[in-house]
Amino acid sequence: MKTPIIDFIESYNKSGIVRLHMPGHKGVPILGAESLDITEIKGADYLYEAEGIIAQSEANMSSLYGSALTCYSTEGSSLSIKGMLAAAREQLGELHIAAARNCHRAFLNGCILLDLDPVWIYPEKPSENLCATSVTAEDVRRVFTEHPELNAVYLTSPDYLGNMADIKGIASACREREALLLVDNAHGAYLRFAGEGLHPLELGADLCCDSAHKTLPALTGTSLLHVSRSAPEGLAGRVKAAMSLFASTSPSYVLLSSLDRLTSELAGELPRRIIECCRRVAEVKSELAAMGFELSGSEPMKLTLAAPGYTGDELAGQLRSRGIEPEYSDEGCVVLMPSPYNSGEDFERLVSALRELPKREGGRLPRPELPSAQKAMTLREAYFAPFERIPVDKAAGRVCARSAMSCTPSVPVIVGGEVFDEKLINFLKRYSFFEADVVK
Ligand SMILES: Cc1ncc(COP(=O)(O)O)c(C=O)c1O
Structure with missing residues (x-):
């Protein structure tokens, strides 16, 4: 498979052109990656209005994934998630979204920025871990019945712990309702190549994002936003503008080169x-x-x-x-x-x-169920409200201003706008949260 971005940069580097443009290092090797690090000069295309080498490379990636459109991100799935939400919101006019609670913080940030008020899907069979998903198609149908306004569902699958949701079943529940299905597949970019019917696009997701860097040989920060071939008309055309709402105007060509190289690896021996x-x-x-x-x-x-x-x-x-x-x-x-x-x-x-691990007696530690919370205001209202930091022990009855997130997977324990109660406070302490940001 051709590598149009890398080829362009190589020939630019060979051309001997005087670089009176950004970046300041002028391709001189300081860290080592500078020769790949150009900017949007003539011929280098524009990431969010791609018509040239970036569009060609994205088309190569799209054909590998079988998507209608694949858009590159050099700011991780953290950007692609916000892009998916903005594209869905524009497509639907008003976005009423139900989400599994084990979402990454990028989803919460997207909700704050776009003023979305998600309905949380608490599964009938509770998850055993904060990061785990156990939402089923039946859970989705139940939430649809309880909330007639819903027109989209957001899932994280695979989750951080390697659990995969029944995307096929959930996609058919969404189709019955004519709701969009958005999947955070940050951990599953490789699934398209690991066997048939594993990647969310093959299972009925309309939009999905993959962090290329998490499981594929690509540099940190690379991500793909895919639009399905069966997504509603018009959605694909909204994605680039939606991404550019949140993205830097200086995308990294080092990272774009990494994605470009990935296409040739995926067309070769990598699968x-x-x-x-x-x-x-x-x-x-x-x-x-x-x-x-x-x-x-x-x-x-x-x-x-x-x-x-x-x-x-x-x-x-x-x-x-x-x-x-x-x-x-x-x-x-x-x-x-x-x-x-x-x-x-x-x-x-x-x-x-x-x-070699020394054997120990004892079984599995009991894992507490994530308690559900009452909502008093939206994520956006809570985020922009004046707030104070208090000991979590004193937070009962107060409204959470800033979501409390477990550090590594960035999955929320309590989200902005929810009311602290004793159960939640105990759960938070278990995750070593001893202070809370509450609305004044
Ligand atoms: C489930 C999930 N979604 C999204 C992200 C954000 O992805 P990125 O690091 O590519 O911005 C992460 C990061 O760890 C994640 O675990």
């Missing part, structure tokens, strides 16, 4: 290597299960595990002391994110480190 990596992960999961570890999550390239008698954080500490750095841990589990770029030796080191 075979992804399948091979998933096969190795499946083998490791079986080996660990046989050793007594508890595995969770159905995502094929992620390992989420717990060990009897250990908290997830303790288990992560054990791995670190044996030279292995996990992606994430909490009280309940450790998350590991291998990729085709991990060597066979990396997998062997992981398995032998876990084999």
